[in-house]
Amino acid sequence: MKLYISLLGFGKVGRQFVKLVRAKEQDILNWHGIEPKFASVSSSRGYVANPDGLDIDVLAGMAIREQNLAEHPDFVPYGAKDKMDGILPEVAGKDCIKVLVAAASSDFETGEPTLSIMKSAISRGWNIASMEKSPLVVAFDELTEMARKFGVELRYSGATAAGLPTIDIAKISLAGSKVMAIEGILNATTNYVLTLMSEDGISYEEALSMARAHGYAEPDPTRDVMGIDTACKILLIANAAMGCRKKLSDVKITGITHITPRDVASWAIEQRTLKMIGRAWREDDDVKIEVSPMAVPYYDMFAKVNGSGKAVRFVTDLFGELVVTVQEGGPVAAAGSGFKDVINIFRSFQGRI
Template sequence: MQIGICLYGFGNVGREFVRVLVAKSGYLKSRHQIEVILQSIVTSKGGIVRPEGFGAGELLRLAAEGRLREHPEFCEHSPEQLERWVPRNAGGDMPRVIVDATWSDLATGEPGLSRLRRACELGCHIITLNKAPLVADFDGLVAAARENSVQLKFSGATAAGLPTIDTIRVSLAGAEVTSIEGIMNSTTNYILTAMSDEGLSYEDALNRTVAMGLAESETNRDVAGIDTACKVLILANAAMNAGKKLSDVKINGIADITRRDIARWAMEGRSVKLVGKAVRQNGDVVIEVGPAAIPHRDFFAQVREDAKAVKFTTDLFGELTMVGGSGGLTAAAGSALRDLVNLAGALRP
């Protein structure tokens, strides 16, 4: 099966996706019978369209340099003119997939939300690592995909290396999820571990995560609990039909936690974690994020450094807990590749 890709976003994640795509091209053909043809790369300033596809060597060079605008074929057109960037006829009936590796406003979901809605109308399948459109209008985007008979994949928006949404949709199919609880952000978990194990201050631990590349230079979404809230919100809407918005989530971050707090909790036999929860209560779903002092004997207390964990409670299967899943660029890019493989499987007769 041939699949045409239009990649939106050529920052760190977008370039890593290109590298992973090239590295895995042989495996995709031999193991999954998938030939991926990257036909366009689009940034906020414009992009390049290559209906026949980019060669592997050129892709690796572009990913290494990151200077797309200097390419002789670069066109300065609005990235929101999808018809310009998505080749229609190359490959005959070849499925077309938009991979969104951009950032958007969490309140409005824009510009990503309108772009993905238009992609549905054009019959393009969607793989999004961009949380904002899902946070702003999850139900609307799911409905648009259904109405236009296209696939909508977003495992990279819900903890990337930890296969949360795939577990919900496949392994827990038929079960009612009554609660979701998770340590969903690698940056905050590393900070809290370093404060606990090494006695670092919050500021020193935060600076280390930035220096390591674990966190972006703009860390507010992580430490304020917003990133965790977005992930739990998307999972709750997907698994529990919560119908909630980000404004419905009670959010507290970790910036006010001190070494004295850490020491006090340790004396009490507890470790602090930033935990996101979604619980079905009296016909509603309550979602909240905040620091939790967890007894050392609890499984979540053993989730250390940049690891993540999630626990689903269901009516048929009881509790299911998963831990691990690498963070960082490769895991994010890998989640998009995973979605691509699963998307291809869904399209096969």
């Protein structure tokens, strides 16, 4: 069956996604019967589109060379034609599945422009596989209700810690159980910084500088080091796994900028190491969510998650504690999560999951 993809974003993650689809094209046809086609690829400036499918070799070549989408020979700048019709073209044939893969950055407070595109896509019968968290944080309830109303899938594994499987575990592996609490090391930047401070005894400023030099911190890491990125991720996981409908304003957030080498050393004396942890737990009839650096005992599995690694712990009524860790991160893992969501959307419509 043909599966048409509208890829929103041709940056690091978007290009990795294109390369991944090209590399796995024959495998997913053999394993799942999926014939992937890119109906469109769009950026902040314009798009390329073909209802019958773009030449994937051309797109993959551009991705490998890290070219700007505007260099594509069929690039159409916004304004020349209707923007939504370009991003979400009418694809050929009824026997197909359509997926908008969101890999473009959005405004943190409004979720735009991705939020409006996602809404339009859902209303036009496109399923969503989002690697961008902002629209989901801003309008989780609205998007969930729209997806239900229009009979499409809304998946967002890549928005909640890239390669770390969080949403799938909560919805599939823990089906039938009640999640009592969730804890997670969900941000690579803060974990890398705190690991350096613990292992090398250096200051926060020195550790952050090294994280930037090795590609683990953005030029402006404010959302990471202040705990906002972790808060967004634990919020989405909690809403999905615990059935709550919390907002970012409900999350108590403390960053790591105040941590000193003396703090790290004092906890080490007590056989503990500092980790930036997002937590959600049931309290009476409510769910509480908090993000802060916590002193973790050396014997805890979280203490062994170092560098850019991530981890999540679910505490349930049926299965006790389940801990999952992952070391791979960055654009490759994020693209892999989006790729997984696309396959699982197809499998869902085939009645396989």
